[in-house]
Amino acid sequence: MRFLTQDHLGILNSGLCLVHCLAMPLFISLGASFASHPLLELVFVAWAAWALRSALAGRSLGTFEVILWSVWAVFALSMFLEHEIEWAGYLGMSASLGLIIGHVLNLRRRRSEEALCCDTVDAH
Ligand SMILES: [Zn+2]
Secondary structure, X not given: XXXXXXXXXXXXXXXXXXXXXXXXXXHHHOOOHHHHOHHHHHHHHHHHHHHHHHHOOOOOOOHHHHHHHHXXXXXXXXXXXXXXXXXXXXXXXXXXXXXHHHHHHHHHHHHHHHHHHHHHXXXX
């Protein structure tokens, strides 16, 4: 098993975005206006999509996948609306948290599948 999977990178991305969004008032008060640059949010949204797509590669679209992509869609939408609507920022942070949980669950699922696969291989 690889040490760093797409799930880890997805968790890292959502974690960074969460910290970034939470610390936004601090960044702004410090005059670090680059932190609120829309391009930064675009990077978080694109990275989250890439991590999700890679982490779920080769899987058929089940309930788990649909839920995860819906959480991503909410996240992406919130990132673009957070300057327009106040509560969209909170929605985005909740979605970030949801993506982290989703990646953790996917990691656990993958590990149990790998354990299952190797048990049967050993049995032969
Ligand atoms: Zn953010």
